[in-house]
Amino acid sequence: MRPSVLLFLSLSLTGASASLFGSNKPQYNEWSTPELKKWLNDHNINVPETYSQDQLKDLVQSNWNAASAWTYDQYASAQKSFADLREASFDAWDESRLREFLLEQGVVEPKGPREQLVLLAKSKYASYTSAASSFSAQASTAVYGDTAHQMTKSASSVAAQATREAARQLDDAKDYVYSTWEDNRLRNYLVEKGVLAKDAAEKKRSELLALMRDAYAKTTTPIWEAWSDSYMREWLIAHDIVAPGAPPPKTDVLKAKMSQYYYDVNDRVWGTWTDSDLKAWLVANNVIKSDAQVKRDKLVKLIEDNYVNAQDTVWEAWSDSQMRDWLVEHGEKTVPAQREKLVKLMQAKYDDVATTSATYLTWPDARLRAYLRNHGLDESALPTSRPGLLQETRIRWIQTQTTFERIRDIVNSGVEATEEKLASILNMLTGEAKSGADSAKKGAESAKKQAKENVKKASEEL
Incomplete structure (x- = not known):
């Protein structure tokens, strides 16, 4: 690795240590009014002239976490709340809706007049929309040939996704079919x-x-x-x-x-299922008994808890040929022809793969199609079945696990020593890391254990 890359990584980790790794938070409870105002101004948060010191302190506290660096996982999670919003949206919301939104964003007790709630909501929105550009800016400073290219490419895809998900809010005066009615x-x-x-x-x-x-x-x-x-x-x-x-x-x-x-970021494949569909899936996957009487809300919650860990869900994203190839590559000499036996062998011999979940497994078909189109698959080549859509998505999903994302995971890990982080990144970039399989297996075992606990809990609650 070039010395300049190590220097970049060292500086990046050192500069981010206060926000990502350390616990050295300023004691804003003891700050004076000028200090509170300065912090707010430094973080581009508008401060009304009439605010008292207590109100300023509340505003700082509410924005404290949002002002620190975002991880990609935080950004991905926030998409559900910020989809189809824009900054001006909050001006039209009442206090009840503003408080509900802020509670969803982790503000434990949204306080203050409506004006303050609007300011806080806008600051949360600004933090969300700046996350993608922050990733892009960090990636563009890398100087390691192909690695820099991959990092920039990944950051660009994050920015593009932010643009798509944060679509413009509908305007009553022009965006509906009835907008032109007299x-x-x-x-x-x-x-x-x-x-x-x-x-x-x-x-x-x-x-x-x-x-x-x-x-x-x-x-x-x-x-x-x-x-x-x-x-x-x-x-x-x-x-x-x-x-x-x-x-x-x-x-x-x-x-x-x-x-x-068309899809909404909150849509899941089971969103259009009837109560009978939901119950049938849960019975087929041994989550509830066939004679159980369960209301729809409970059925949906059970689906949410168990869907990605179900064998049918995981293996639906694998074609027969993909399973055969995988088994051969991993040393299996006798590979069966029937799908049922293929799945059974995959499950038995490579259980860590079977329990590895990915968010796309819960996407509705429309979102899978949009994802594939956005990743270069021509419309005429789109599969017509859900298994086909999942199989094509899985291939591209794996391909887009870029160097940038792996570096991000290391940087945001719980390892405190900067030298250890640098060593992990160096090993990853030079292909010297040896512990990936062990980590994947441990994660798989944890996911499997969690799935079993979910089934047990569901049975006890019914």
Whole structure:
């Protein structure tokens, strides 16, 4: 490895030590008003002139964790909350919604007037949107040939994902199918649906549109059926399905594309399952008994706890030929032809693989298609079955486990000694690390143990 790379890694780790590894946090409880204001200004957090010292202290405390460096895992987890938001969204939220959002972001007790809650929500959003660019900036300073290229490529994909997931919030005045309706038509629709009384006082157009969002858009399935053609096209462009410079597709083409590719980051494959579907899966995977009486909320929770650890889930992402090749590569001389026997052999001899889970296993088909398109698979080559989609996704998922991501895992690990971290990175880059298989096996054993505990717990609660 070049000395310059070691220097870069050393400086990066040293510079990040305070935020990532150390416990040397300033005692802001003892700070003066100027010190509190300075910290807030240094971290680009707007400070109202009327704030008292206690309010300033609350604002610092609320932003303390957000101001430190994000790991990629933190960024990935935050996508669920920040998808389809923009900074201006928080200005329209009431105090209840703001407090709920902040609680989700780890603010234990959101305090203060609405103005302060909006500021805090915006700072959380700013921290999220800056995470991807931070990864990119760190990666671009690397100077190790192919390694630098891989790190930059990985960071660029993070930034692209942030752009796609943090899509523009829908605008009542232009982004829905009813946005062009005349006021009388809006009013008549709302009266017909019982949202507005016939003798209700005249309402402004903005108020009528806000009511329509609840009466029309929120009851439309799928949700994009309520969108205007222009917003559907915008979503498809943001997700690399439609080229920005291409002529606007017709409505039926847009809807066909949305039907094939639309997903929300919170969607899971079981999201559209009926109660019977959920129960059938749980019975088939020995989580509950066939005569169990379980409400839908409980069924969903049991699916969430057990889905990725189920054998059917894991092996669905492997084709027969992929399993045969893997077995041969790992020393198996006699490989069966039948899939059932292949799965049984894989499970028995290489249990660490069977219990390795990946987030894509829970994605709905639409998200798998979008992922494959974004990773170079032509639309005409997309598999038509879920197993096929999973198998193609698994191949690309493994290929994108880049050097940058592995370095990130080492940097964010619990190892305190900088020299030890550098040694781990050096071993990884020079191909000298020998403990990967052991670590994977330990992780697999832990996942398997957790799965068994989930099944036991579920049985006890029923």
